[in-house]
């Protein structure tokens with residue numbers, strides 16, 4: 001029986017970093033679902049689709065998209081229709097548009113199906129916004145990572161600076177606040193704390209501390225399952 005760890009939370013909580021670390025340390029397959037919505041946003045923008053007014057074209061694009069997540073020793077690489085887009089999907093424009101395209105119910109349906117297929121019969125750790133509520137509501141482990149907006153914006157601003165992405169702290173915070181609002185207020189599968197999820201507030205924690213807590217939760221569940 002496959003073992004499923006599901007992690008949700010807003011951006012900047014350390015979801016991506018933690019998921020990568022745990023996947024490596026515990027030998028789980030890491031599936032970053034945000035990267036999938038980001039790839040769709042990138043494909044749409046490449047096709048000249050940049051508003052929700054073209055909803056039908058976005059739905060069609062989602063149905064015909066080919067997204068592959070390849071894993072190597074150090075990290076995961078995202079391929080969109082055969083092209084490596086790992087870096088291209090991390091821009092501010094893609095962050096904003098991915099949140100918009102993800103509000104379309106038909107797009108979510110296509111993505112959720114794809115995600116369940118990717119996970120079939122595998123021990124996985126999957127992160128996103130609706131993994132604990134919709135994709136795998138019966139996951140073995142459900143975790144909700146949170147942190148204050150100020151702290152998350154600080155982390156994202158630092159990350160952007162390191163990557164050479166332009167913008168002030170204030171702009172980073174405002175963009176994050178808007179995305180939080182959109183992701184938690186959409187009609188279908190809004191970000192929320194699932195029943196039975198363990199909430200970890202990472203505001204004052206280091207990555208190592210969060211990593212330790214998450215591993216403890218997983219190990220406890222794993223041991224209980226094998227009793």
Ligand code: DC
Nearest residue numbers: 011033034037098099102128129130
């Ligand atoms: O986790 P991320 O920042 O890479 O995600 C980008 C956007 O994709 C996010 O603002 C909302 C959407 N998303 C979603 O709706 N459901 C998921 N499971 C993952 C991401």
